[in-house]
Amino acid sequence: MSNACQRLVGLETEYAIRLHSADPSAAPPRFRLYEALIASLSRRVLAVPAKHFKEGVFTATGGAVWFEAERPAAGGGLIEGATPECRGPREALVYQRAQDRLLAEAAKSAATDGDLVLIKNDRDAFGNVYGAQENYEATIATGWQLVGWRIGLTLLFPLAVVTWIGMALSIVLTFCYFALAALCYLPIQLLLGGKRSVALLLFGSDLVEGREHCIHVPVWLEATLQFATRLLTAPLAVALYLLIQAAAFARIRRQLLPFLVSRPIIGGAGMLDEEGHFRVSDKGPAINCVTGFGGMVGDRPIFSMGHFFKAVYADAWFAPRNYLTLYRQRQRLQIALGDSNMCDVAEFLRVGTTALVLDAIEAGALVRPPRLTRPIRTLHQFCADPSLTATAKLHNRTALSAVQLQRWYLEACRDFLAAGDSEPSEVACEVIRLWEQALDQLDPWHPPAGSPPELFGTLDWVTKKYLIDEAGPEATWEERKKIDIRYHELSPEGYHQLLVPTGMTSILVSADEIERALRSAPANSPATTRGHYIREFARGDQPVRANWQHVVIGHGWDAKVVRLAEHGRQPDAGAFPTSTRQPAPGRPPGRL
Amino acid sequence: MSVETIPNPATQDQTEATATPVDQTATLAKVVARVREDCRQAPAEYLKEAEVRHGGE
Structure with missing residues (x-):
């Protein structure tokens, strides 16, 4: 298999x-x-x-x-x-x-x-965006690009060391600040018996009132330290970003992009925007770049490389040996464009189709995949179009809809599995079958008025849109938005949970x-x-x-x-690593 | 194994969990009515309670 x-x-x-x-x-x-x-x-x-x-x-x-x-x-x-x-x-x-x-x-x-x-869910009623991320183990590069990646990491190392020294100095300075603040506060404590507002300003609520926020500095110092850290790590961030752009997951990012941009029609959770328009995806409209570190400079990327940055400036700082793990060929590919799904099928397909396309890309099985001229603009167009009629311009001057793009990848993956030497796994077959079923239902997409469409309970955006539409034209924005958000509540009162007993939600687990x-x-x-x-x-x-x-x-x-x-x-490895030395019961293992 | 021979757990579980399409429609109508009623209960307060204070404020 x-x-x-x-x-x-x-x-x-x-x-x-x-x-x-x-x-x-x-x-x-x-x-x-x-x-x-x-x-x-x-x-x-x-x-x-x-x-x-x-x-x-x-x-x-x-x-x-x-x-x-x-x-x-x-x-x-x-x-x-x-x-x-x-x-x-x-x-x-x-x-x-x-x-x-x-x-x-x-x-x-x-x-x-x-x-x-x-x-x-992925976004609250006030525009704060958070939500789901997927991580796939994938080949970061092959051939000269892998050599380039490793050389780049080596050249980057001195800059990383300088950054670590700067970070260490900032910690020393923070301790110096607290020593100085304690000296300043001592007379107030001795003469006036202390003053709470001054103590809070100098030391923060954690130190004054006990552990509350998991960070032992006042709010203003936290903001200052955050700004200083960003400034301090900026040269390293820029250098690492350039290296990633040149050598990390280059082929995967290029060939996966049109698939991901059109994927919200399958994995989107739906969202009511500030103007009352329904969007196919909750997070998609907030995405503003293809590749980035994720939130560092207000970026919300499709491919988030923040874990590489954390690995270089934070993880490797605590344990420099961790830097060596970045030289491995198999690394974590993080995709930040994805909604939190409540429907089993939507979640299974969001991950399953992506894993299958990655398999096909790594096998070199995608022949001339589509290339979008403006991927972020296309993503926003697709997300804003629950009628699924919007089309995207490709480099070859043709235009395809989101469903057509998904079909291209479906057929490519089917051919990839059929061309394999061994039988495809059951999971791969299940992905293909459910993927095709969903696309057949979406093409053409004419949901019946007043009754639930075929994909109700299967895809989140379809299910949520029906519930919001059923609230009626007299429903206020707040009422409709409450449906949008409470659909995702993990409690018996959550609207998706209410749907489960109807038997209309497809359950895979x-x-x-x-x-x-x-x-x-x-x-x-x-x-x-x-x-x-x-x-x-x-x-x-x-x-x-x-x-x-x-x-x-x-x-x-x-x-x-x-x-x-x-x-x-x-x-194909065994269920438990055989190289691990098993310690005697109750005794910790040696350094492995 | 071909794509066609894979059992569809979704269909299986749905069959087990439900009775008839008529029942489904009636049950769904009750859920929709409940959602319609519930969404009118203090929606602004609900949205405020569900606000994510991520820390940037």
Whole structure:
């Protein structure tokens, strides 16, 4: 059987936090809600703290839950769930559903003053954009481009070191500031017994009132440090960006782009915009560039390379050996153009079609793929057109609609599978079948008035649009927007959840599969090893911390480090890495 | 295995979970009515509660 649709896939989902309480003005900072959620989650599954600059935990299934905030001291933030590294789209869907359920249950029983629920969407009513990201293991380059990538990394290293030194200096300066602030505040404390407003200004609420926001600096200093960090890392960012543009995933980005730009008609979650117009995609209209670091300078890219930047300036700073991992040929391709799906089929197809197209591209099986003249403009046109009649101009002076573009890729993938030496996997066949079914229903797209269209319950944007339309012409923008957002609420009152008992939502994942995914990590993946060590040692005497690269057992110089980089990277490898030395029960492993 | 021989879990599960198309239509109508009613309950407050304070404010 072929390896199509068997690559490592990981899904990241940002969940908005909604607290319904009697006194909304007394709502606690988001970090407190995150802490309550994690306490509740830890009563359900084994979880260990993340070894990361970001606040988070890893669970025994190999996945993670993070607190995500641009500026935590300002009181904001949301919950990010990351599935373990999965083999293919079906496994990714199962673990995504397990994660949704786990977080929904943890939120329900979290100890908060009010009802806490999570909303799995991509944009709130005030224009804040967040949401879903997909990660695929892929070949970063071949031939001279791979050589160029590696030479570029080597040339970049001195600049990275200079940046690390600058970062270290900024930390020293921050400590100096606190020492100076303490000296200034000492007379106030001695003479007046302290003054809260001055203390808050100098030290921030974390130090004055206890841990609230997960960052121990005042709001103004946080903003200053953030600005200084961006300034400090700018030369490194520019150099890395140029290197990425020249050598990283160049062919994949070029050949995948028209597919991704037209993919919202399958994977889009739909959205009511500020003017009351319905959009096919929630996140698509906010995308403003093809490749970028994601949010660094207001960029919202289709291909997000922020993880490379973090790897160079942050991860490698903490552990310089991590820099070497960037030299590997197989790297993480992150796609930031994608909506948080509630429908199983939409989520399965969003990931499955992308994985299959990636397989075809890496095999060199796409012959003269379409090339868009203006990809971002085309994406916005497609997203703004629920009638699916808009067309995109191609370099060969023809024009294709989103459905036609998707059909081109469908046929190319079908030919790719048919030309293989071995039979395609069941998952690949399932992707092709559901993909074709969806496109057949969308072409031509004439949804019946007053009754649910064929793809109701299968594609999110179709389902949501029907519900919004059914609210009637008298419904206000706020009422229709509430449908848009509450559709994604992970609670029995969520509108998509209300639809499940009707039997009109296509369900691909069974309750048993979700139960299994809540208990064990995927096989043949780095998550297998991570989950194994968390299960074995989380209840032991020594502290356990984890991240995507390591599991660390113990602390200080005696800590044992399990490196996950080479575990479960091959689709045909065994269920558990044989190279891992198995420690005796209750004893941590040696350095592997 | 050909594309045609793959069982369709969506269809299978739908068949198990539902009774007849008439029932589906009636159940959906009830859900739509509930959504229509619920969306009118304090929508502005709901949108405010669901606001993502990402930290940039």
